[in-house]
Amino acid sequence: xxxxxxxxxxxxxxxxxxxxxxxxxxxxxxxxxxxxxxxxxxxxxxxxxxxxxxxxxxxxxxxxxxxxxxxxxxxxxxxxxxxxxxxxxxxxxxxxxxxxxxxxxxxxxxxxxxxxxxxxxxxxxxxxxxxxxxxxxxxxxxxxxxxxxxxxxxxxxxxxxxxxxxxxxxxxxxxxxxxxxxxxxxxxxxxxxxxxxxxxxxxxxxxxxxxxxxxxxxxxxxxxxxxxxxxxxxxxxxxxxxxxxxxxxxxxxxxxxxxxxxxxxxxxxxxxxxxxxxxxxxxxxxxxxxxxxxxxxxxxxxxxxxxxxxxxxxxxxxxxxxxxxxxxxxxxxxxxxxxxxxxxxxxxxxxxxxxxxxxxxxxxxxxxxxxxxxxxxxxxxxxxxxxxxxxxxxxxxxxxxxxxxxxxxxxxxxxxxxxxxxxxxxxxxxxxxxxxxxxxxxxxxxxxxxxxxxxxxxxxxxxxxxxxx
Numbered sequence: 001x002x003x004x005x006x007x008x009x010x011x012x013x014x015x016x017x018x019x020x021x022x023x024x025x026x027x028x029x030x031x032x033x034x035x036x037x038x039x040x041x042x043x044x045x046x047x048x049x050x051x052x053x054x055x056x057x058x059x060x061x062x063x064x065x066x067x068x069x070x071x072x073x074x075x076x077x078x079x080x081x082x083x084x085x086x087x088x089x090x091x092x093x094x095x096x097x098x099x100x101x102x103x104x105x106x107x108x109x110x111x112x113x114x115x116x117x118x119x120x121x122x123x124x125x126x127x128x129x130x131x132x133x134x135x136x137x138x139x140x141x142x143x144x145x146x147x148x149x150x151x152x153x154x155x156x157x158x159x160x161x162x163x164x165x166x167x168x169x170x171x172x173x174x175x176x177x178x179x180x181x182x183x184x185x186x187x188x189x190x191x192x193x194x195x196x197x198x199x200x201x202x203x204x205x206x207x208x209x210x211x212x213x214x215x216x217x218x219x220x221x222x223x224x225x226x227x228x229x230x231x232x233x234x235x236x237x238x239x240x241x242x243x244x245x246x247x248x249x250x251x252x253x254x255x256x257x258x259x260x261x262x263x264x265x266x267x268x269x270x271x272x273x274x275x276x277x278x279x280x281x282x283x284x285x286x287x288x289x290x291x292x293x294x295x296x297x298x299x300x301x302x303x304x305x306x307x308x309x310x311x312x313x314x315x316x317x318x319x320x321x322x323x324x325x326x327x328x329x330x331x332x333x334x335x336x337x338x339x340x341x342x343x344x345x346x347x348x349x350x351x352x353x354x355x356x357x358x359x360x361x362x363x364x365x366x367x368x369x370x371x372x373x374x375x376x377x378x379x380x381x382x383x384x385x386x387x388x389x390x391x392x393x394x395x396x397x398x399x400x401x402x403x404x405x406x407x408x409x410x411x412x413x414x415x416x417x418x419x420x421x422x423x424x425x426x427x428x429x430x431x432x433x434x435x436x437x438x439x440x441x442x443x444x445x446x447x448x449x450x451x452x453x454x455x456x457x458x459x460x461x462x463x464x465x466x467x468x469x
Contacts, residue, residue, distance in 0.1 A: 064096030192222030
């Protein structure tokens, strides 16, 4: 496969080939290193590299501007013109886009280092992690436990060029590690499983020993089995489970859908709930491209038109934004078009999310110690929307639900199906601890950058007992 041209050369050549009224070109250079293990043994490791080229052609007409989007991976340099022509044909066939706006100009866009070559990752990123993982395998063998999991690190360098003169570049490192531990038979005659996961930019901050110790602790909790019926329970949610729920909320925070009455952020009778109190505690839900440890692109980067994020806004600066400020809904995710419709400030979505209670210092263990009788979750999975109007979600617990009595974990509980709305939960959180980096089990693969606190909910709805194990 011939990919001798640099990303910058591909962008410039595609723009030069374009015959449409306007054009945007995005080139992404990705390198990914990974490790996989099973039964206390490393099974595979690998390194992949790839290039994706996206061309967005814009064609004006009496009814408005239409967008044609064509994307190709592994594109040979000599096939670039075919890609550009395909995007132009798609734009001629597409209906006018409601959110069409003039392209961002270089004066409106932030400054970035356009000329640098793509950044890359490699197996060396695991130089500290891999030996410590081997030590964790030995520790697990000595206890009769088995470790399974996957670690991945990706470096994505993305180049954006437009016919209005914008030239932007961003390097995004993203790493995740998932470790699942399985015990032998417990006193109840059944094996128990536990999970831990972390997100990272470079694997230098992954404490394998601490993760292994936490898995050992949870497996020890699982030696005793307690069966409980469905019902509403006081529940302590760790940061990872909070991330499962709050990221789902964030994905539904688009202003246009709220303004049109489609979501839980729609006001009865029309408009949005911006300005309305959502949380009893003074919780703040926010995003910031410069958040330490969660850094992400400081400008809009989208491969297609959309209601929440639009290619027409490519290059628009992203800044810090508070979605919920001290318990009150303060902003919604906006394109330039939706901001005009709603009359609210222009607040483009950002690729990270933080939930915090200012001044909170409690840890997950502190919240457990303050529980007279309740449940401690590990993580949630198979989350699906039941009712968009209330943001009611359903899903299952996974890899450890534990019973807490008098501040101590006394055993593992059967799994449940839950029915909860993240918006409703915000109003019922009775205690929140300090926010820490948290990897959502459900969506962390494509949204790994979040910080969440452990929280206490007095009446989390475990709607039915689940047979999942």
